[in-house]
Amino acid sequence: LQWCYRLIGRFVVLDISRLMIAETRTLKKSRLALPEFQFRELTRDNLHRHSTSADLRIADDAKERLDRQHRCFAAFHGNLLISYCWFARHSIDADNNRGRHPQSGVGLNLPDDAVFVYDAITIKAYRGRNVISSILHHAASFLVEDGILRALTTTDWTNTSALRAMEKSRFRSLGTICKLSLMNASLTFVPKQATAMGIQTLE
Numbered sequence: 001l002q003w004c005y006r007l008i009g010r011f012v013v014l015d016i017s018r019l020m021i022a023e024t025r026t027l028k029k030s031r032l033a034l035p036e037f038q039f040r041e042l043t044r045d046n047l048h049r050h051s052t053s054a055d056l057r058i059a060d061d062a063k064e065r066l067d068r069q070h071r072c073f074a075a076f077h078g079n080l081l082i083s084y085c086w087f088a089r090h091s092i093d094a095d096n097n098r099g100r101h102p103q104s105g106v107g108l109n110l111p112d113d114a115v116f117v118y119d120a121i122t123i124k125a126y127r128g129r130n131v132i133s134s135i136l137h138h139a140a141s142f143l144v145e146d147g148i149l150r151a152l153t154t155t156d157w158t159n160t161s162a163l164r165a166m167e168k169s170r171f172r173s174l175g176t177i178c179k180l181s182l183m184n185a186s187l188t189f190v191p192k193q194a195t196a197m198g199i200q201t202l203e
Contacts, residue, residue, distance in 0.1 A: 013181035015104035017154040018163060019194055020171040024148050027140035030133070030170050037131065039138035042072040042084065050074075050081045056123050058084070073139040075122075075131050083122035083131040087139060089148070091202055092116040097154055103181045106188055107202030110152065114199075115143060117153040133169040152199070 042050065042058070044066055050058055059065065062072070065086065074084040088096070094105030096118045110116055122131050136151070143151070154177060155162045175191025188201050 013101050013103045013179070013186075015099045015101070015106070015177075015179045016157045017099070017106075017177050018157050019174040019177050019191060019199075020153050020155060020163075020166050021174050022136075022151050022169065022171040024140045024143045024151055026170045027136050027151060028144055030137055034130065034134050036077065037082070037134065038076045039135060040074060040076070041139075041142065042074050047072075056081050056084070056121065059086075059119060071139070071142075073135050073142075075126075075135050077126070082126045083120075083135060085120040085132060085135050085139065086118050087143070087151075088116040088118060089114075092118060093202065099156060103186070104179060106154075106177055106179050108152075108190075109198075109200045109202050111150070111198040113147060113149040114197075115148050115151050117151050120153075130168075132165070136169055150197075 042062075044063065047058065047062055047066070050056075058072075065072070065088075069089055071087045071089075072084055073087070075082050086096075089110065090112070091109050092107060094107040095102075096105075097108065097116070098105030108116065117136070120132050120135075140151075151171075152174075153166065153171065155166060157163075157176065174193045174197075176189075177191070177194075178189040180187045190199065190201060
């Protein structure tokens with residue numbers, strides 16, 4: 001099926017991704033032992049110290065994200081920023097939930113008790129060491145205190161390594177989001193389980 005997916009993608013914009021969900025209380029319990037790393041939230045007060053890091057660049061619109069009440073949790077090895085994840089509340093825009101093609105993005109409205117995990121990056125030298133999973137665990141403690149019960153994210157359905165990593169982090173699939181775009185028209189399908197939870201496409 002993957003070759004067919006790629007072939008169709010040459011003629012139209014077709015994006016298929018798995019919508020994944022995890023309970024924040026489950027994430028909070030799933031701690032991994034990584035004593036060599038430190039985990040903390042990036043805020044307006046400390047963001048500027050890391051925004052020009054040569055190893056891991058913070059998004060150019062980071063301050064605007066914080067203004068929209070998005071949160072960023074990060075991992076450090078000593079003073080080196082090695083990984084971070086962003087968490088959006090209320091909604092996620094299409095630009096921050098898309099594949100390689102700009103038209104593949106799907107904006108989503110979220111329930112009040114959910115966040116969307118996006119822009120999760122680890123520098124190459126530290127990949128494969130469960131750093132993202134540990135960031136999710138650290139962030140979950142703060143999210144639970146804020147009344148957040150669920151964390152959502154999407155992963156391309158062909159990215160088997162990313163899917164395995166999310167499952168290892170206690171995420172499970174809610175189904176498939178499919179977006180088909182041709183010229184100025186587009187059609188988006190969201191799984192029934194997601195709509196039943198109050199997850200809707202963002203107009």
